[in-house]
Amino acid sequence: MIEDGEEIPLVGGDVTEGLVRVGDTVRRPPGERDELVRDVLLHLEKVGFDGAPRYLGVDSAGREVLTYIDGEVAGRPRPPWIADEERALSLARLLRAYHDAVEGFGIPQNLPAPIEPPGLPELDDPPELIGHQDVTPENVVFRNGRAYALIDFDMLRPVSRAGEVVNLMLWWAPFGEDADLDPQFRGLDQPRRCRLLADAYGLEDPDRSRLIDLAIRRDERSWHTMKYRAEILGGGWQRMWSEGVGDKIRHRQTWLEKNAETITTALLA
Known part of the structure; x- marks a missing residue:
C-alpha cells in the first residue's frame, strides 16, 4: 500500500x-x-x-x-562544480553502465509515436537500445563528486549508443558558443572534453567518426520538434521556445558545423 x-x-x-x-x-x-x-x-x-x-x-x-534518491542535483543557477571534469567522466561511465543494463530489455514493438511534426526527415541512425535521451544537469544525482544515478526517464526512446553520447556531450562537453552556455562552462576545451567523454564511455571508432554529423542532423530535427511541441503542448515547451531555445539550437548547429573537423580529429586522435 x-x-x-x-x-x-x-x-x-x-x-x-x-x-x-x-x-x-x-x-x-x-x-x-x-x-x-x-x-x-x-x-x-x-x-x-x-x-x-x-x-x-x-x-x-x-x-x-x-x-527518492538523495544527493546533489544541479539546478539554476548552476553550482560551481558543474564543469568539473571528473564528474562529467563519471557520468559517461554511469551512462555506459545504464546502456549495458538496459540492452537486454530490447526495443518493444508498437511504442507510442513521439510527439513531433509530420514529415520530419529520418535520421538514418538505427536504434540499438532504449536511451535516456535527457542527461541534463537537472537529471543526474551526484554523490561524493561522482554521478550516482539518472532520474527523469520521461524522454525514453529507441536510440543508438552514438545518439545517446551526442546527448551526453551536448550538456557536458558542452556543445555551443560560450555566449550560449552557462558561465561555468565557458572557456573549456570542448574538443578535448568530447574525447575524454568518449573514452570514459568506451565509444567505438566508427561511432566517433559519425558523431558530429549525427549531432548536426539531430539539432535540425530538434529545432522543428521543439517548435511543434511549443505550439501544440504549451507549458514548459512554450516557455523554452519563448525564451529563445530555437535560436540557441540554430547557433549550436552553426558552432558544430564550424568545429566538426576539430572535434572529430580529437575524438579519433
Whole structure:
C-alpha cells in the first residue's frame, strides 16, 4: 500500500511540473510514455542496476511513485562544480553502465509515436537500445563528486549508443558558443572534453567518426520538434521556445558545423 503524506515541492527540469517528495518517495504525473518508463525501471531493478530510481506503483492521485534518491542535483543557477571534469567522466561511465543494463530489455514493438511534426526527415541512425535521451544537469544525482544515478526517464526512446553520447556531450562537453552556455562552462576545451567523454564511455571508432554529423542532423530535427511541441503542448515547451531555445539550437548547429573537423580529429586522435 502506497501511503500519502506531507508533500514537499521539488524543482523539476524545463518541462516536468507537479513534482513532489513524500517521505522517501517522489510523486510525479505520468508522462507521454509512462508504461515504457515503468517497464524499463522494473527491468533495471531486476538486473541490479542501482543508478536509477525504483518504480513503486501509482498513488491515490494517479501519480507515478518512485524512490527518492538523495544527493546533489544541479539546478539554476548552476553550482560551481558543474564543469568539473571528473564528474562529467563519471557520468559517461554511469551512462555506459545504464546502456549495458538496459540492452537486454530490447526495443518493444508498437511504442507510442513521439510527439513531433509530420514529415520530419529520418535520421538514418538505427536504434540499438532504449536511451535516456535527457542527461541534463537537472537529471543526474551526484554523490561524493561522482554521478550516482539518472532520474527523469520521461524522454525514453529507441536510440543508438552514438545518439545517446551526442546527448551526453551536448550538456557536458558542452556543445555551443560560450555566449550560449552557462558561465561555468565557458572557456573549456570542448574538443578535448568530447574525447575524454568518449573514452570514459568506451565509444567505438566508427561511432566517433559519425558523431558530429549525427549531432548536426539531430539539432535540425530538434529545432522543428521543439517548435511543434511549443505550439501544440504549451507549458514548459512554450516557455523554452519563448525564451529563445530555437535560436540557441540554430547557433549550436552553426558552432558544430564550424568545429566538426576539430572535434572529430580529437575524438579519433
